[in-house]
Amino acid sequence: MSFFKRLKESVSRTKESVTQKFKSGLEKTSASLVGAMDSVFSRSKIDEDLYEELEDILIGADVGVNTTMEIVDRLRAEVKERKLKNPEELKPLLSEILVEILKDGGSGMNLNPDGLTVILIVGVNGVGKTTTIGKLAHHYREEGKKVLLAAGDTFRAGAIEQLEIWGDRVGVDVVRHQAGSDPAAVIFDGIQAARARGVDILLCDTAGRLQNKVNLMEELKKVHRVIGREVPDAPHETLLVLDATTGQNAMQQAKIFDEATNLSGIVLTKMDGTAKGGIALAIRRELKVPVKWIGLGEKTDDLQPFDAEQFVHALFVEDIEKESKEE
Structure with a gap:
């Protein structure tokens, strides 16, 4: 059975609505990335020019130089080992490599x-952090869990009110202090309230300023200490929200926040608004941090748990469907 066929069967076992969300949310990236590859794989032979053109396409899709070099090197090695001659045979092979990179280390x-x-x-301001928290609250409420929000971004004007709006929208309470309060104190009170109310999941917002990296790091370290002191092995997840449309700027943000706190995962928002979704690969490979959630639209349920097979299937969907018809 071909890789594309196996990929389609794997994806088909998930809900059709989820598959459709990935397809529509990654439409721009698919058209740009895979569309550009058509000229590469329609060449008459596999040669150095093919590899160089493929490198340019991947780098242009924000896959990143280092990750692109690794992908192409692995492609060369597989072509040599399998003695492939037809460029068209590289499509499923490339898809297989992308899935392996994205699944490395898991994403649950x-x-x-x-x-x-x-x-x-x-995450920095403007990436969709507050919206992400609201959508995560909705997701876990739909799973039957009791959720509470802690408004730890006391720095940005309006941040607390925005979180409260989301709390009202999804039916979740918010623990808050006045603007300018100590964020660690807000999180502490959030933990006490969560315990008293029998909450399953406490989602903690934080300030996103980068103007003074030292202040950011010290603030996050303090919050970490408070959480770890009150709840053993917590925080259980530290998720960085990144705007996928910012491309390589997102990588720089990720590096700064990874220095300040031990990131366990990435939330990539606004993937439906970019043609450079390759940033997901760059982040996974170069930062060694898995993408755990992906924003595929503006609706409350458009924030989806990241799935490597769904992601690659959505990119190569036309090729997969074409091959299935031929078989």
Whole structure:
């Protein structure tokens, strides 16, 4: 059975609505990335020019130089080992490599099975952090979990009110202090309230300023200390929210936040608004941090758990469907 056929069968086992969300949300990236590859794979032979053109396409899709070099090197090695001659045969091989990179290390959430799960959300202003928290709250409420929000971004004007709007929208309470308060104190109160109310998941917002990296790091370290002191092994997840449309700037943000706190995962928002979704590969490979959630639209349920096979299937969907018809 071909890789494309196996990929389609694997994806078909998930809900059709989820598959459709990935397809529509990654439409721009698919058209740009895979569309450009058509000229590469329609060449008459596999040669150095083919590899160089493929490198240019991957780098242009924000896959990143280092990750692109690794992908192409692995492609060369497989072509040599399998003695492939037809460029068209590289499509499923490339898809297979992309899935392996994205699945490396897993992408599932680490939820505390014995009580309260504390999830710390970090990221600069404007990336969709507050919206992400609201959508995560909705997701876990739909799973039947009791959720509470802690408004730890006391720095940005309007941040607390925005979180409260989301709390009202999805039916979740918000623990808050006045603007300018100590974020660690807000998170502490959030933990106490979560325990008192029998909450399953506490989602903690944080300030996203980068103007003073030292202040950011010290603030996040303090929040970490408070959480770790109050709840063993917490935070169970520290998720960085990144705007996929910013491309390589997202990589720089990720590096700064990874220095400040031990990131466990990435939330990539606004994937439906970019043709450079290759940033997901760059982040996974170069930062060694898995993408755990992906924003595929503006609706509340358009934030989806990241699935490597769904992601690659959505990119190569036309090729997969074409091959299935031929078989």
